[in-house]
Amino acid sequence: MALALRADGIPAEVISADSRQVYRGTDVATAKPTAAERRGIPHHGLDLVDPDALFSVADFAEHVEGVLPGIAARSGVAILVGGTGFWLRAIADGLAVDALPWDPAVRASLEADLSEHGLDALVARLQAAAPGLAARVDLRNPRRVVRALEIALLQGDAPLPAPRGYGGPVLRLTLDVADRAEHRAWIAQRAAGQLDGGILAEAQALRTRYPASLPAFSAIGYREAWNLLDGLIDRAGYLAANVSRNLAYARRQRTWFRSAAVDVQVDAGDPAALQLATERALVFAQGTAGRGP
RNA sequence: GGGUAGGUUGAGCAGGUGGUGAGCUCAGCUGACUGUAAAUCAGCCGUCUUCGACUGUAGAGGUUCGAUUCCUCUCCUGCCCA
Numbered sequence: 443m444a445l446a447l448r449a450d451g452i453p454a455e456v457i458s459a460d461s462r463q464v465y466r467g468t469d470v471a472t473a474k475p476t477a478a479e480r481r482g483i484p485h486h487g488l489d490l491v492d493p494d495a496l497f498s499v500a501d502f503a504e505h506v507e508g509v510l511p512g513i514a515a516r517s518g519v520a521i522l523v524g525g526t527g528f529w530l531r532a533i534a535d536g537l538a539v540d541a542l543p544w545d546p547a548v549r550a551s552l553e554a555d556l557s558e559h560g561l562d563a564l565v566a567r568l569q570a571a572a573p574g575l576a577a578r579v580d581l582r583n584p585r586r587v588v589r590a591l592e593i594a595l596l597q598g599d600a601p602l603p604a605p606r607g608y609g610g611p612v613l614r615l616t617l618d619v620a621d622r623a624e625h626r627a628w629i630a631q632r633a634a635g636q637l638d639g640g641i642l643a644e645a646q647a648l649r650t651r652y653p654a655s656l657p658a659f660s661a662i663g664y665r666e667a668w669n670l671l672d673g674l675i676d677r678a679g680y681l682a683a684n685v686s687r688n689l690a691y692a693r694r695q696r697t698w699f700r701s702a703a704v705d706v707q708v709d710a711g712d713p714a715a716l717q718l719a720t721e722r723a724l725v726f727a728q729g730t731a732g733r734g735p
Numbered sequence: 736g737g738g739u740a741g742g743u744u745g746a747g748c749a750g751g752u753g754g755u756g757a758g759c760u761c762a763g764c765u766g767a768c769u770g771u772a773a774a775u776c777a778g779c780c781g782u783c784u785u786c787g788a789c790u791g792u793a794g795a796g797g798u799u800c801g802a803u804u805c806c807u808c809u810c811c812u813g814c815c816c817a
Binding site for chain 2: 460461462471472479496497498499500501502503525526527528529531532535537539540541542543544549565578579580582583584585586589592594602603605657660661662663686687688689690693694695697698703
């Protein structure tokens with residue numbers, strides 16, 4: 443799509459909105475586009491930090507805010523691609539994710555409380571400290587409760603910040619495979635390709651350098667690769683686990699992308715639909731020239 | 736051929752020694768989500784007309800008011816003996 447736009451004189455650039463491709467060294471497991479696959483198109487959002495760095499949606503938003511002015515200055519169009527529904531929404535809808543306070547020390551202390559006293563104790567504290575916030579949070583989800591309590595401790599029971607909005611025009615396209623069996627076959631094919639493409643070596647190298655518990659390594663494939671390396675599962679077991687996790691992930695992505703205001707739904711298994719979507723993007727880019735990247 | 740342990744909802748299991756088995760894990764399906772998001776969390780997960788009802792413990796019989804349970808035969812699986 444970026445190539446098509448460029449052929450038409452619109453300098454398109456890609457911004458990856460993928461919470462696992464921001465890490466250096468996670469190339470095979472995350473199917474990060476190779477230099478050849480990038481086809482000379484500038485790609486942002488890739489290889490931003492080492493695997494042991496924390497990189498949150500707010501860091502991503504900051505990165506995108508840093509990149510967009512340059513694209514605008516080149517009279518370009520940004521193609522935000524993903525990936526991570528939360529991250530896409532943060533940019534496209536302008537969620538004020540950075541407007542809420544955070545403090546690693548407070549977070550760590552709450553995590554310790556969670557493992558020591560349990561979720562119910564934290565929920566009680568949250569409901570007492572910030573009933574308004576508590577009403578908006580999934581009180582059964584430890585991650586959410588900890589985060590809400592962190593906010594409550596830092597700024598009290600203030601309402602959540604309203605979305606700022608992206609500010610420029612946005613065309614939303616979703617890509618899915620209509621035939622579920624075909625989709626599964628694609629996923630299985632990719633999993634096998636990654637196995638032959640060096641995911642074991644990648645996983646082994648990362649494991650010797652970093653702790654296995656890092657969020658970066660929750661990317662699908664690493665846990666399975668380590669289990670295969672350790673002889674806990676065989677090749678078939680690796681593939682089954684990998685495909686299964688990817689299917690579950692795809693399911694969650696569908697939930698995100700269905701609830702978004704989608705302009706164009708594309709069946710990735712239909713070449714004609716892909717062509718049509720590209721033409722639609724071209725018309726959109728031409729029609730919105732000068733109104734933001 | 737003889738003996739022995741088994742056969743429970745897609746897979747793996749729990750339970751059940753005459754009156755409540757639809758319980759668990761995985762897989763699968765659906766959804767939630769404003770700083771871990773490929774994460775985390777929730778619901779569903781035999782069938783149906785779903786606040787309930789019905790069916791279901793390998794199959795067929797038998798005993799009984801009543802059988803997953805006791806009896807008989809058959810089929811299938813593991814192990815031991817020949």
